[in-house]
Amino acid sequence: MFYTYAIKSEDKNYIYVGLTNNPDRRITEHNNKKERTTRSYAPFKTILIE
Template identity: 55%
Template structure:
């Protein structure tokens, strides 16, 4: 299984979308500053999470969530 996720910085206006085969490990890396891209924005909350059966399907979904309409979808989750 593969996981597509969106995490949001608690203190700043920043949403990160990623893909992994081990979400717990990956989320811990983001929270503890082990990822250079997200380190300045930690700590995070999980904004969105999806489980997909294959890497190509997960990659396709990740690309969508990083697109303009995907970002609008993620922003709409903040208002709920």
């Protein structure tokens, strides 16, 4: 099963939307700056998982 997730930067005006089969792992990767495209916007708050 795949999930759509949206996360919002806590420090900047930035929202990222992604698709994954493991939202908890993926959001942790974003918050740990392991994703190059969102690294400069961390930390994130989850706003949607569907």
